[in-house]
Structures are given as C-alpha cells and as structure tokens.
Amino acid sequence: MGSITLEHVNKSFGTHQVIPDVNLTIEDGDFVVFVGPSGCGKSTLLRLIAGLEDTSSGRILLDGQDMTDAGPAKRGLAMVFQSYALYPHMNVYNNIAFPLKMAKLDKATIDAKVKDAARILNLTEYLERKPRQLSGGQRQRVAIGRAIVREPIAFLFDEPLSNLDAALRVNMRLEISELHQQLKTTMVYVTHDQVEAMTMADKIVVLNAGRVEQFGTPMELYRTPANRFVAGFIGSPRMNFVDGAEATKYGVHAIGVRPEHITLSTTEGAWAGEVGVAEHLGSDTFLHVTCGPLGTLTVRAEGEKPLSHGDKVWLTPQPGRIYRFDKDGRTLAAA
Amino acid sequence: MARAQSNRRIAVMTIIGWTIGILMFFPIFWTAVAAFKTESDAYTLPQNFLTTPWTLENFAIVQERSDYVRYVVNTTLIVVLSTALALALAVPAAWSLAFTPVEKPTSRLSGRAWLAIMLGASGACFIVLYVNGWKVSNFFVGFGLLMLVVIPATIWVWTRNTPGTLLWMLSTKMMPPAGALIPIYLIFNRNGLVFADWGIVDLREFNLMDSLWGMVLLMTLLNLPIFIWMLFSYFKEIPVAILEAARMDGASLWNELFRVLMPMALPGIVSTCLLNIILTWNEAFWSLNLTNKNAAPLSFFISEYSSPEGQFWAKLSAASIMAITPILVIGWFSQRQLVRGLTFGAVK
Amino acid sequence: MPSVLVLSGWAFIPLALTFYFAFLSYNLQDPENTGWAGLSNFYYFFKDPFFVKDLINTIVLVVGVIVTTVVGGVFLALLLDQKFWGRGIVRLLVIAPFFIMPTVSSLVWKNLIMHPVFGLTAEIQRFFGEHQPFDWFGRAPLFSVGLIVAWQWLPYAALILLTALQSLDEEQKDAAQMDGANAVNYFWHIVLPHLARPITVVILIETIFILNVFAEIKVTSVGGFAGNLTYLVFSQLNDANDVGMAAAGGLVAVVLANIVSALLVRFVGKNLEA
Numbered sequence: 001m002g003s004i005t006l007e008h009v010n011k012s013f014g015t016h017q018v019i020p021d022v023n024l025t026i027e028d029g030d031f032v033v034f035v036g037p038s039g040c041g042k043s044t045l046l047r048l049i050a051g052l053e054d055t056s057s058g059r060i061l062l063d064g065q066d067m068t069d070a071g072p073a074k075r076g077l078a079m080v081f082q083s084y085a086l087y088p089h090m091n092v093y094n095n096i097a098f099p100l101k102m103a104k105l106d107k108a109t110i111d112a113k114v115k116d117a118a119r120i121l122n123l124t125e126y127l128e129r130k131p132r133q134l135s136g137g138q139r140q141r142v143a144i145g146r147a148i149v150r151e152p153i154a155f156l157f158d159e160p161l162s163n164l165d166a167a168l169r170v171n172m173r174l175e176i177s178e179l180h181q182q183l184k185t186t187m188v189y190v191t192h193d194q195v196e197a198m199t200m201a202d203k204i205v206v207l208n209a210g211r212v213e214q215f216g217t218p219m220e221l222y223r224t225p226a227n228r229f230v231a232g233f234i235g236s237p238r239m240n241f242v243d244g245a246e247a248t249k250y251g252v253h254a255i256g257v258r259p260e261h262i263t264l265s266t267t268e269g270a271w272a273g274e275v276g277v278a279e280h281l282g283s284d285t286f287l288h289v290t291c292g293p294l295g296t297l298t299v300r301a302e303g304e305k306p307l308s309h310g311d312k313v314w315l316t317p318q319p320g321r322i323y324r325f326d327k328d329g330r331t332l333a334a335a
Numbered sequence: 336m337a338r339a340q341s342n343r344r345i346a347v348m349t350i351i352g353w354t355i356g357i358l359m360f361f362p363i364f365w366t367a368v369a370a371f372k373t374e375s376d377a378y379t380l381p382q383n384f385l386t387t388p389w390t391l392e393n394f395a396i397v398q399e400r401s402d403y404v405r406y407v408v409n410t411t412l413i414v415v416l417s418t419a420l421a422l423a424l425a426v427p428a429a430w431s432l433a434f435t436p437v438e439k440p441t442s443r444l445s446g447r448a449w450l451a452i453m454l455g456a457s458g459a460c461f462i463v464l465y466v467n468g469w470k471v472s473n474f475f476v477g478f479g480l481l482m483l484v485v486i487p488a489t490i491w492v493w494t495r496n497t498p499g500t501l502l503w504m505l506s507t508k509m510m511p512p513a514g515a516l517i518p519i520y521l522i523f524n525r526n527g528l529v530f531a532d533w534g535i536v537d538l539r540e541f542n543l544m545d546s547l548w549g550m551v552l553l554m555t556l557l558n559l560p561i562f563i564w565m566l567f568s569y570f571k572e573i574p575v576a577i578l579e580a581a582r583m584d585g586a587s588l589w590n591e592l593f594r595v596l597m598p599m600a601l602p603g604i605v606s607t608c609l610l611n612i613i614l615t616w617n618e619a620f621w622s623l624n625l626t627n628k629n630a631a632p633l634s635f636f637i638s639e640y641s642s643p644e645g646q647f648w649a650k651l652s653a654a655s656i657m658a659i660t661p662i663l664v665i666g667w668f669s670q671r672q673l674v675r676g677l678t679f680g681a682v683k
Numbered sequence: 684m685p686s687v688l689v690l691s692g693w694a695f696i697p698l699a700l701t702f703y704f705a706f707l708s709y710n711l712q713d714p715e716n717t718g719w720a721g722l723s724n725f726y727y728f729f730k731d732p733f734f735v736k737d738l739i740n741t742i743v744l745v746v747g748v749i750v751t752t753v754v755g756g757v758f759l760a761l762l763l764d765q766k767f768w769g770r771g772i773v774r775l776l777v778i779a780p781f782f783i784m785p786t787v788s789s790l791v792w793k794n795l796i797m798h799p800v801f802g803l804t805a806e807i808q809r810f811f812g813e814h815q816p817f818d819w820f821g822r823a824p825l826f827s828v829g830l831i832v833a834w835q836w837l838p839y840a841a842l843i844l845l846t847a848l849q850s851l852d853e854e855q856k857d858a859a860q861m862d863g864a865n866a867v868n869y870f871w872h873i874v875l876p877h878l879a880r881p882i883t884v885v886i887l888i889e890t891i892f893i894l895n896v897f898a899e900i901k902v903t904s905v906g907g908f909a910g911n912l913t914y915l916v917f918s919q920l921n922d923a924n925d926v927g928m929a930a931a932g933g934l935v936a937v938v939l940a941n942i943v944s945a946l947l948v949r950f951v952g953k954n955l956e957a
Contacts, residue, residue, distance in 0.1 A: 050579075050583060051582075052579050052582065052583070071582070072579070072582045072583050073582060073583070073584070073585035073586065073587075077583065078583060078584075079579075079580065079583045081576045081579070081580055082576070083574055083576050085574065085576035085577045085579065085580035086577075086580075087577060087580075087581075087595060087599070088577075088599060089598040089599055089601075098581070098584050098586075098594075099583075099584035099585055102584055102585040102586045102587075102590060103585055146580075146584065150584070150585075
C-alpha cells in the first residue's frame with residue numbers, strides 16, 4: 001500500500017551535486033527515519049519524495065508506480081513541515097479541511113473527517129481558533145491533523161519537533177509513535193537528532209553528504225555500524241576514536257569504543273588517565289578523561305561515582321566491543 | 336515633583352504640537368472655510384467666518400459650470416481601472432520573483448557584453464537612419480529599428496538575477512517623465528503626423544489623446560514598478576513552506592494563489608492598492624499634458640481655475656475641497672501602511 | 684513574466700524614441716521639413732538662456748526643499764513622538780498636505796494665501812501697516828514655488844521619520860539614561876544615527892520627485908521665471924512646438940535623474956539581501 005522506492009536518484013543544484021545516486025526501498029508500514037548532520041541532504045531527499053523538488057535523474061516509485069514527474073498533489077503523500085506551515089488566515093477547522101476541500105469532497109464528508117481527526121488529536125475545543133492562538137504543541141497537532149485527513153499512502157515529516165522545547169519534544173515523540181501504531185501507514189521522518197531516530201524508527205537511513213551511509217534497524221546501526229561515520233553518529237555520548245600507535249596494536253588505522261563499553265577503575269587498567277570534567281547525572285556519570293597520547297576519552301559509568309577534576313583513573317575497553325576501522329573509515333571485523 | 340514636571344512638559348508639548356499642527360493644516364482649513372462662503376465674503380478680509388452667512392451654493396455652481404461629476408467619474412475610472420490592471424499584472428510577476436528567485440544571471444554573457452550588444456544595435460539604427468536622411472518611411476523599418484534596440488535590452492533584463500530584475504523595474508519608476516514625454520505625447524497626440532507615413536498601421540485610428548483608455552494604460556505602466564516591488568516585498572515575508580504545504584495538500588496553482596497566498600498577503604495588497612490610488616488620484620504631469628476635455632481627471636479640472644477669468648475663489652475652494660476630500664480620508668486612514676510603499680520598502 | 688515584457692517595452696521604447704527625436708530637426712509647426720539635426724538640438728538647448736537658468740532653478744528647488752523638509756521633518760517627528768494631548772489628531776493635521784493634489788495646493792497657496800491683494804499674507808501685512816503687500820509670485824517666484832513644494836513634502840519626511848523613530852528600541856533610551864546621557868546627548872548619539880538611514884531614503888526619494896515638479900509651476904504660471912528642466916521640456920514642446928529640442932532637453936533630465944536614482948537603487952538594493 002505505501003512502499004517508496006528510489007532508483008538511482010540524483011539531485012544537483014546548478015553544478016553542486018547534493019544527492020549522488022541514492023537507491024533505497026522503504027517497505028509499506030515502516031517508520032523510516034532519515035538522519036544525518038545538517039546539510040547532509042536528508043531534507044532534500046524528503047522533498048524529492050514529496051515532489052517539491054524535481055529529481056535531476058533517476059526514478060521515484062510510490063506503490064510501484066513511477067511518480068518521478070508527478071506534481072506533489074498527485075502523489076498521495078502528506079507532509080508535516082518544520083515550521084508547521086499552517087495557514088494563518090484560516091482557523092483550525094479550515095486548516096484541517098483544506099486538503100479535503102482541494103480534493104472536492106462534499107461538505108458532510110469533510111465535516112466528519114475533520115471532527116474525527118480533531119478527536120484523535122485532542123483538538124476538538126480549538127477548532128475555531130486561529131493558528132496564532134495555539135501553543136507550539138497544538139500547532140504541531142493541527143499540522144498532523146491536516147496530514148491525517150488526507151489518508152495518504154505515506155506521511156513525510158520534516159524535522160517536525162525541532163521548534164518545540166525539550167519536554168514537549170519528548171511528548172510529541174511518543175504521540176507520533178503512537179499514531180504510527182494506530183494508523184500503520186508508512187512514515188518517513190527527517191531529523192538531525194539521533195535520539196529521535198533511535199527511539200522512533202523501525203529503520204534508520206544515515207545520510208552523509210547525500211550518500212546513504214547505512215540503512216538498517218536502530219540496533220543494527222548501533223551494534224554493527226558500517227563505517228566510522230555511522231559509528232560516530234549513532235549513540236550518545238559519541239563513540240571514542242583512537243588512532244596512532246594504540247590502533248596499530250589492533251592492526252588497523254583506528255579503533256573505536258563506546259563510552260558505555262569502557263570499564264572504569266581507580267586502581268588498574270589498560271589506559272591511565274586523569275579526570276577532566278565529570279558530569280553527574282545521578283543515574284549515570286559521564287567522565288571526560290585525558291589519557292595522554294590517546295587524547296580525551298568519554299566514559300559512561302553507571303550510578304553515582306565520587307570522582308572529580310584531577311582524579312587518577314584507569315580505563316579498560318570491553319573485549320568484543322572494540323570497533324576497528326581501516327584508513328577509509330570502513331568497519332573491519334570486531335576484535 | 337516628577338509628576339508635576341511631566342505634566343507641565345505635556346502641557347507645553349500640547350501647545351507646541353497643536354500650534355504646528357494647525358499651522359500645517361491651515362491652508363486646507365482656510366480653503367474649506369472659503370468654500371462655504373459667498374464669493375464676496377471670500378474676498379473680504381479678515382474673513383469673519385462666524386458672522387458671515389454659510390452657503391452651499393458654491394458646490395452647486397461648480398457642478399453646474401464645469402460638470403464636476405464627470406471629472407470625478409473620469410478620475411475614479413482611471414484610478415480603479417489602472418489599479419486593477421496593475422494588480423493583475425503585478426501579482427504573477429511578484430509571485431514568480433518572490434518564490435522562484437533566480438540566484439545568478441542565467442545569461443552567460445556579462446553585463447559589459449550586453450552593453451556592447453546594445454551599443455552595437457543603437458549604432459546600427461543610427462547608420463540606417465542616417466542613410467535614410469533621418470526619416471522613417473515605412474512601418475516595418477521603424478518597428479524593426481525599435482526592436483533592434485528593445486529586444487536585446489529586454490533579454491538582458493530577463494536574464495538578470497532576481498534582485499537585478501527588481502532593481503531595474505524600480506529604476507524605470509525613477510525615470511523623469513520629461514524623458515518620455517515627447518514620444519508619448521506624439522503617440523497620443525500627433526500620431527497622425529509623425530507615424531502616419533509608417534504605413535500599414537494607421538495610428539490615426541487609435542486616437543489616444545484625451546482618451547480614458549490612454550490614461551488608464553499610462554497610469555498602469557507608471558505604477559506597475561512600485562506595485563511589483565511592494566507585492567514582492569510582502570510576498571517575501573510569507574514562508575515558502577506554507578505554499579509547499581498547499582501544494583502537498585493538492586491545491587492547484589489557482590488555489591495556491593487565491594486561497595493561500597492572496598489572503599495571507601491581503602494587508603500588503605490593500606496598502607499597495609491604496610498607495611497606488613493616492614498616487615494616481617493626485618497625478619498631474621501626464622494629466623495636464625495629455626488630457627483636455629473628455630478624459631480629464633480632477634487635477635486637470637482644478638488647474639482650469641488658474642486662468643485669470645476663473646478667479647472665483649469661493650468656487651475654486653469648493654472645487655478643491657471636493658477634489659481632495661476622498662483622498663485625504665483614504666490617506667488618513669492608511670498612513671501607517673503607506674510608509675513602506677512611500678520609501679520603496681526601505682523603512683517599515 | 685508578461686510584466687517584464689510590458690515594462691521593458693514601456694521603459695525602452697520611449698527612451699529610444701526620445702533619442703531619435705533628439706537628433707531630429709522637427710518642429711510641429713513645420714511638420715514636412717524634418718531631417719537630421721545632428722547635435723544642433725543639444726547645442727541650441729544648452730545655449731538657450733533658459734537652460735542655465737532653469738538648471739539652476741531645478742537645483743535650488745531640490746536642495747532648498749530637501750534641506751527644509753528634512754530639518755523640519757526631524758523636528759516634527761521628534762515632536763509627534765512626544766506624549767501630549769490630542770497627538771493623534773495633530774498627526775493627522777500635519778500629514779494632511781501630502782495627500783493634497785499638487786494642482787489644488789498650488790492654487791490655494793497662490794490665490795487664497797499669497798495673493799498680493801486678496802491673500803491672507805497681504806491682509807496680515809496690511810494689518811501691520813504695510814500698504815504695498817508683498818507680491819510673492821511676482822517678486823519671489825522660485826521661493827513661492829519652493830514654499831508650496833516644501834509644504835507638501837514636509838509631511839512626507841515627518842511621517843517617514845516618525846515611523847523610523849518609533850522603531851527605536853525603548854531599552855536603548857533606558858540604557859542611555861543609565862549611562863548618564865542627557866536629552867541632547869541622547870538625540871545626538873542615539874537618535875540621529877538611528878535616523879541616518881531613513882533620512883537618506885527621504886533625501887533620495889524627494890530628489891527624484893522634486894526634480895520632476897511640474898504642476899506647481901504650470902498652475903501658478905511662473906514657468907518663465909521659476910521654471911525647472913521638466914517645465915522647460917514641456918514649454919519647448921507646447922509653446923515652441925520644437926520636438927527635437929524638447930527631446931534633447933528630456934535626455935538631459937534623464938541623465939540628471941539617473942545619477943540620483945543610481946544612488947537610490949544601490950541603497951534600496953542593500954535591503955534586498957537583508
């Protein structure tokens with residue numbers, strides 16, 4: 001019902017190539033997140049799927065049908081924008097009803113669908129209000145409501161939570177996941193926040209400079225990152241990378257260890273170091289340890305650790321959790 | 336202490352403010368008073384306007400003598416039609432400039448190369464004209480020569496980047512009318528003479544002099560640059576995402592323009608129209624030069640009173656008051672919105 | 684983009700034709716006798732005693748009116764920015780002249796206010812015992828025209844500058860007071876620099892419009908004494924019926940205006956990027 005296939009999709013602005021040759025298949029019903037640093041082309045890719053940008057070459061199939069040259073309205077997709085893009089001169093009701101009016105449905109059907117969507121999204125009391133009279137979260141829900149009523153074959157989200165404050169963001173994250181469980185419609189979600197990606201996605205596409213670095217489930221990306229870029233991007237705090245002499249010991253160009261895969265000791269271990277900044281979160285303690293030639297490593301220790309600036313510590317990477325990278329950044333078999 | 340001081344300050348400011356306000360407004364006020372006086376009372380100074388009788392007869396006489404209503408109709412027609420026409424032309428232009436901006440000039444030739452081409456074209460015209468004894472004997476020759484200059488210039492404008500195109504448009508508004516008066520005047524007035532021997536198209540058939548349509552067309556062209564410029568600046572403030580949302584929601588181009596863009600830009604569109612109405616209503620240069628009887632707008636009507644035999648001041652005042660009142664009211668109501676247009680958007 | 688086509692037609696065709704006529708010996712009273720005039724039109728135009736006089740008139744008018752309106756405009760804007768009773772109404776009174784048709788204001792000033800016999804100024808002078816009231820338009824035509832034009836454009840400057848003034852951050856005033864600035868310091872170091880931009884805009888735009896002042900001169904019939912370039916072009920065409928000369932004059936006016944508009948365009952252009 002809602003599969004999306006990209007075949008050799010290519011996009012250039014002038015001489016600048018933004019998307020070089022992307023191949024990707026999104027299965028029906030999947031929640032797929034495009035994640036990557038800003039400027040990696042994730043939004044462009046989404047806009048190509050939406051039809052808001054034209055592909056320079058390649059094909060886009062929706063449900064197996066070639067939609068490469070179809071306009072955005074013809075594709076049967078719905079999109080939620082970063083700025084919500086609500087129509088400021090219409091009230092909530094008319095905002096949600098707009099796509100239905102454009103589809104020339106009759107009044108009664110429109111009314112039923114709008115009321116329905118409003119109920120699902122807890123917007124019933126606000127139907128008469130104008131967007132500027134709503135809070136950020138409510139606006140977000142109106143934008144989603146406008147997307148739902150079209151019953152699209154897939155939803156596209158373009159960084160929908162980045163304008164919300166932290167607490168609200170966590171809430172909306174849950175609401176969108178909930179929505180996906182209810183509707184079981186394909187969703188494509190763009191974000192630069194790897195936490196959003198990890199928590200919401202069925203599958204994640206990691207993009208870098210327009211290239212798909214890796215496509216897989218969150219845990220696949222976490223456990224077996226295809227390369228140094230993915231390894232560094234997925235996971236929080238970031239993976240520690242060590243190159244030079246220590247890496248040569250492992251017979252590679254560079255090695256990587258996640259902060260949570262380092263055993264901390266105050267008496268002995270593989271690498272000696274001195275605590276720089278210690279971040280006490282209560283449940284965890286993040287230590288930034290300066291280890292001589294290895295540079296500064298981040299360590300995640302569970303629970304409360306009574307360590308502070310200047311303390312001597314020893315770090316030991318857990319065996320089997322050391323990632324090895326060749327000089328092109330590709331991941332080799334784990335050591 | 337501070338309270339008393341600030342009260343005194345306000346009192347002083349009030350006196351200064353009102354004095355200056357009344358001083359500035361006085362000529363208008365004086366005119367208004369004179370308009371309600373009999374002709375002899377209007378001359379008699381000092382005008383004791385409390386004791387001399389008030390009268391409405393001047394307004395009736397003005398209407399009777401010079402058919403005031405017809406001028407009002409003319410002015411209104413010119414203003415409304417030219418505003419509507421300019422709006423129709425400007426919305427698509429501003430829309431495309433604002434939402435599909437061209438970052439770099441699309442022409443591969445540099446500005447200097449275009450200058451050379453245009454100079455060359457002008458040179459060619461010059462030589463052809465010189466050889467022909469500086470006469471244009473045939474419509475095709477005349478038209479062809481014109482196009483030789485105009486086409487490269489148009490292509491050059493066309494291929495510039497968006498700011499370039501906009502600035503160029505604005506600069507056409509700044510061209511002094513004196514520079515365009517001659518050909519426009521001749522096309523309007525003496526077309527039979529100058530262009531008669533161009534053959535094929537006999538311009539005498541289109542007698543534009545003193546015609547309403549001629550004025551409408553001229554006013555449209557005159558104000559189109561400001562129109563496009565202002566609409567552009569208002570459209571620019573609308574986030575592109577909203578138009579994209581409309582596209583995603585299945586809106587056609589028509590719906591996108593008329594159900595999303597235009598309602599959102601409505602305040603801007605209205606204030607642009609108001610500015611245009613005020614400018615057109617008060618326009619004098621072209622009206623005085625190109626109209627006479629049939630198509631004359633109010634500014635022409637008033638200027639008729641400058642002739643010595645027409646020195647009936649009460650009537651002049653009555654006519655003036657009738658000519659300025661509508662626009663004064665519009666101006667007062669929209670003063671805030673006008674600032675942006677009056678400075679080409681440089682002060683908001 | 685049909686508008687581009689229409690506009691470029693509008694902008695280039697008349698200019699090209701003006702150019703053409705400028706080199707043409709062509710008098711409407713003698714329409715059959717046309718021909719190549721070379722630069723003689725320009726030659727006679729520049730030699731015309733009216734040219735130098737009218738050029739000076741134009742410059743005096745532009746500079747005089749601009750200085751008056753900008754200084755007056757700053758003052759009015761500052762005044763209207765103060766709190767006082769009936770400020771809204773005073774603002775309406777002050778800006779009213781800008782909306783008055785130029786033909787109307789010319790006639791009102793000429794006849795009702797400044798007429799040597801029946802005018803208000805004459806009456807005031809008589810009140811003070813002067814039996815030969817000053818004939819404004821007869822004795823000081825350029826000043827009189829300038830007065831009318833300044834009266835019309837003063838509200839413009841005031842309105843623009845007032846709007847700009849109101850966008851001045853209130854906190855800046857508080858900060859300046861904390862820093863120990865008195866009213867004069869505040870005006871000189873905070874307000875005036877803030878107004879520099881709008882003042883430039885006012886100057887440039889007024890220049891363009893005042894270069895083209897026409898109705899005020901035509902209607903008060905002082906063209907012979909206080910005519911400007913625009914009026915000269917008009918009279919060449921209308922009174923002397925000399926198309927060639929008028930066109931040459933038009934080109935001179937275009938060149939003059941272009942110098943100013945090039946500045947303005949550059950200035951406004953900076954806004955485009957912002």
